[in-house]
Amino acid sequence: MSNSITDVVGIKVGHYTDKEVITGCTVILCEQGAAAGVDVSGSAPGTRETELLRPGNLVEKVQAVVLSGGSAFGLDAASGVMNYLEERGIGHETSAGLVPIVPAAIIFDLAIGSPRIRPGAEAGYKACLAATDAQVAEGCVGAGTGATVGKILGMERATKSGLGMASQELADGVVVAALMVVNAFGDVIDVRTGKVIAGPRRSSGEGFLSTAELLRRGKSKRGAASPNTVIGVVASNGQLGKAQANKLAQMAEAGIARSIDPCRTMYDGDVIFALSSGNKKADINVLGSVAAEVVAAAIIRGVLQAETMGGIPSVNDLNRSQ
Numbered sequence: 558m559s560n561s562i563t564d565v566v567g568i569k570v571g572h573y574t575d576k577e578v579i580t581g582c583t584v585i586l587c588e589q590g591a592a593a594g595v596d597v598s599g600s601a602p603g604t605r606e607t608e609l610l611r612p613g614n615l616v617e618k619v620q621a622v623v624l625s626g627g628s629a630f631g632l633d634a635a636s637g638v639m640n641y642l643e644e645r646g647i648g649h650e651t652s653a654g655l656v657p658i659v660p661a662a663i664i665f666d667l668a669i670g671s672p673r674i675r676p677g678a679e680a681g682y683k684a685c686l687a688a689t690d691a692q693v694a695e696g697c698v699g700a701g702t703g704a705t706v707g708k709i710l711g712m713e714r715a716t717k718s719g720l721g722m723a724s725q726e727l728a729d730g731v732v733v734a735a736l737m738v739v740n741a742f743g744d745v746i747d748v749r750t751g752k753v754i755a756g757p758r759r760s761s762g763e764g765f766l767s768t769a770e771l772l773r774r775g776k777s778k779r780g781a782a783s784p785n786t787v788i789g790v791v792a793s794n795g796q797l798g799k800a801q802a803n804k805l806a807q808m809a810e811a812g813i814a815r816s817i818d819p820c821r822t823m824y825d826g827d828v829i830f831a832l833s834s835g836n837k838k839a840d841i842n843v844l845g846s847v848a849a850e851v852v853a854a855a856i857i858r859g860v861l862q863a864e865t866m867g868g869i870p871s872v873n874d875l876n877r878s879q
Contacts, residue, residue, distance in 0.1 A: 558724060560722065560724050561693060561724060561734065561736075562585065562724065562734040562735060562736040563689070563734075564724040564726070564732050565724070565732050565733075565734050565834060565835070566690075566732075566794055566834065567588075567589055567591065567794070568585060568587055568690065568734075568832070568834060569586040569689055569690045570584070570586070570689065571584045571684040571685055571686065571687035571688030571689065571693075571699075572684055572693065572700075573634075573676060573680040573683045573687070574698045574702050575680075575702065576697070576866065578670045578671040578674040579669050579702055580626035580627055580631075580666050580670055580676060580703045581626055581676060581680070581698065581702035581703070582623060582624065582625035582626065582627075582676040582680050582681055582699060582700050583623070583624045583625070583684060583698075583699030583701070583720065583736070584621055584623050584624075584634075584638050584681060584684040584685050584688060585622045585790050585792070585830075585832070586620070586621050586685065587621065587622075587792075587834050588620060588642070588647050589834070591618055591619060591620075591792070591832040591833055592617060592618055592802045592833040592834075593619040593622075593660065593802055593830060594610055594800075594802030594804070594806045594807075594830070595611075595803065595828065595829070595830050595831070596803070596806035596807045596810045596829045596831075597826075597828050598820075598821050598828075598829075599821055599822075599825035599826040600823045600824075600826070601785070601786065601825060602827070602828055603628060603632065603662065603663040603665075603826055604632075604660070604663075604826075604828055605635055605659075605660060605662075606619075606635075606658065606659065606660035606661065609660070610660060610799070610803065611803070612799055612800040616649055616658055617798075617799050618658070619659065620642050620648060620649075620657045621642065621658075621685075622661065622790050622832070623635045623659055623660070623661035623662075624663075624664075624700035624736075624790070625661065625663045625664075625680075625681075626666040626675065626676055626700055626702060626704075627663060627675030627677075628663055628664075628665045628666070628675070630675040630676075631663040631675050631676045632661050632663055633675075633676070633677040633678055633681075634661065634676040634677060634678065634681035634684070635681060636678040637677070637678035637679055637680060637681025637684075637685070638657070638681040638685055639659050640678065641681075641682050641685035642657035643657055662828040662830070663786070664785075664786045664787075664788060664826075665740070665784045665785060665786060665826075666704065666705075666784065668712050669703045669705060669712065669784075669867040670703055670867055684699065693722075695719065695720055695722055695858060695859070696720065696721075696859075696862035696863050697719045697720075697863050697866055698719065698720060699720055700720060700738045701719035701720025701738045701740075701859060702866075703866075703867075704717075704718040704719050704738055704740040704859070704863070705718055705740060705784065706718045706740070706742075706745055706755050706756060706817075706860065707744055707745075707756035707757040707758070707768060708742060708784060708785065709757050709771050710766075710771070710776070710777075712784070712869065715758070716756060716757075716758060716765070716860075716871070717864065717865055717867075718739040718741075718755060718859055719738075719739065719862055719864075720736065720737065720738050720862075721736075721737055721854075721855040721861075721862055722734065722735065722736045722855050723850075723852075723854035723855040724851060725847050725850065725851055727839070727843065727847065730837060731793065731794060731837045731839045732794050733791065733795070733844055734793070734851055735789055735790065735792075735809065735848065735852045735855040736789055736790050736792075737787065737788070737852060737855040737856050737859055738787065739787055739856050740784070740787060740788075741786075741825065742785040742819070742822050743756070743768045743817045743819045743822070744756030744757075744765065744768050744769075745817055745857065746815070746816050746817065747857065748815050748853050753765045754860060754861075754872060757771065762878070767818075768818070768819060769818055785826070786825050786827060786828075787813055787817065787820070787825065787827045787856070788826075788827065788829070789828075789852065789855065790829070790832060791805060791809040791829060791831045791848045791851070791852060792832040792833075792834060793805065793831075793833055793834075793835065793844055793848075794835025794836075794837050795835060795838070795841075796833065796835060796839065797831075797839075798833075801833070801841050802831045802832070802833050803831070804841055804845060805833070805845055805848055806830060808841075808844075808845025808846065808848055809829050809831060809848035809851075810829050810849075810852070811849035811852075812848070812851070812854075812855075812856065813856065815849065815853045816857060861873065
């Protein structure tokens with residue numbers, strides 16, 4: 558166990574990172590196919606193929622999930638992943654050939670770096686080439702490159718965030734893991750203490766203000782609402798059907814509520830995909846409960862593994878300067 562989503566057998570992760578323009582994308586490959594579900598709890602989502610994952614719709618399995626920066630432009634990264642899979646004869650079988658099924662979700666990171674350069678098909682393809690089932694990088698990489706949190710007072714008071722992962726092994730070798738991109742409007746909360754560990758920075762540079770309190774006082778800065786969203790993937794080797802995968806995604810979303818305050822706002826497009834790539838017998842109630850825990854842990858790691866970028870300081874650098 559490496560505290561990574563690649564602890565789930567059959568899952569590979571690859572990043573494409575452009576630190577010059579501060580954006581990127583991440584692909585979660587499940588080339589043998591995985592039962593998939595989704596929970597869209599935010600009110601400003603940017604997604605692709607999510608309706609296909611609803612129970613009652615035709616396709617049962619996906620071959621990849623793409624998480625990307627670039628706002629809606631970044632959905633183009635999924636085309637590159639489709640090209641990669643098609644070249645390797647991987648996809649959903651149809652009468653006209655194989656069609657790779659690649660759901661995707663994006664974050665708005667256009668307010669940091671260059672808004673004119675976004676991940677596209679080439680970036681998605683390169684992320685696939687970099688994919689591995691070994692340990693992969695966290696922090697300001699892939700879709701987390703341009704992630705920030707605590708933006709109610711504007712980007713000039715925000716805190717740098719990124720991408721984080723976490724995993725747990727249960728009885729009988731059942732594994733539940735998460736990969737989360739943390740680009741929230743609200744604050745990131747330490748679930749053990751209830752304290753804010755990342756959010757809008759105080760003007761003095763020491764500590765953080767409460768986004769919820771600033772909202773109550775009507776202190777939101779004009780235009781600060783757009784660059785948000787938490788997106789991610791929960792995976793397990795527990796054997797699930799499509800309906801149960803959707804339930805897993807729904808239960809996993811509780812991890813966002815535990816670790817981000819406020820969450821599910823009109824400014825957030827929060828999305829969690831769930832993948833089942835194994836045949837281990839498992840109770841969906843247990844998997845869902847643990848999924849919420851690993852989502853919260855991955856969100857916290859996404860903040861703690863970040864680095865200062867684009868003039869926005871990371872938590873680690875802020876702590877060192879105090």
